Amino acid sequence: MSKNEENKDLSFDFDFLDKLVVGIGEVSQITSIPTRQIRYWEDKNIITSLTEEEGKNRRYNYENIKKMLLIKELIDEGYTLDAAAEKVKKRMEMIADTLNKLQNKLG
Amino acid sequence: MSKNEENKDLSFDFDFLDKLVVGIGEVSQITSIPTRQIRYWEDKNIITSLTEEEGKNRRYNYENIKKMLLIKELIDEGYTLDAAAEKVKKRMEMIADTLNKLQNKLG
DNA sequence: TCATAAATTGTAAATAATCTACAATTGCAA
């Protein structure tokens, strides 16, 4: 398989990540963060979800999940929750920026 | 931001795709394939899910979802379900192969 | 050490989402 064909197989993935939505149970499975803790972080406005109406199940996108993973890393390193959230904010801006550039290239 | 930092932001994504699991409702939202149809395809063994015990909620990984999207495309082009499944099988092998290569590079 | 706040965890009762199974409907080709 040529280099080009490989790329074709995976060039779709940014589009995929863009459309991705995941429930809280699966996020927990992916990140190893308990659902209880995810809800707690959301209550504290450390993270956000896509959920529109209250009472409905929470939905998260790629960016949300990425943020959780970064916060988890920093907490493991010894940061407090608030400090981790602050530090991650900047990094998230870079990630969003990178994704935007890639989407522009592909779009 | 340098090219290298961009890559660092996203080099994680193959690892992410590897861990990704999604419920049937979200798969439906991502692919625009009704849940009823997803279950039908699974009944017919056109696609598979990760679900271990019956009665529990279905879980799908990246490969499963990718396959559904490819089948959907072919059906829209006029293929029958069985013909689409057959054609997609080969393509899925290439995709799995590509992902394996990437994982080896990263691991 | 003790008080206080931060962070996490537990759980009951209600609701949302999904499950299976049986059946009906639609579309198309012989």
Added chain:
DNA sequence: TTGCAATTGTAGATTATTTACAATTTATGA
């Protein structure tokens, strides 16, 4: 119009998630 492929509908049971209130654990400064 018959037969098969493909899809869709839905009832009743089950699984997963929701909110809300409370308890527990952990870190920190006086």
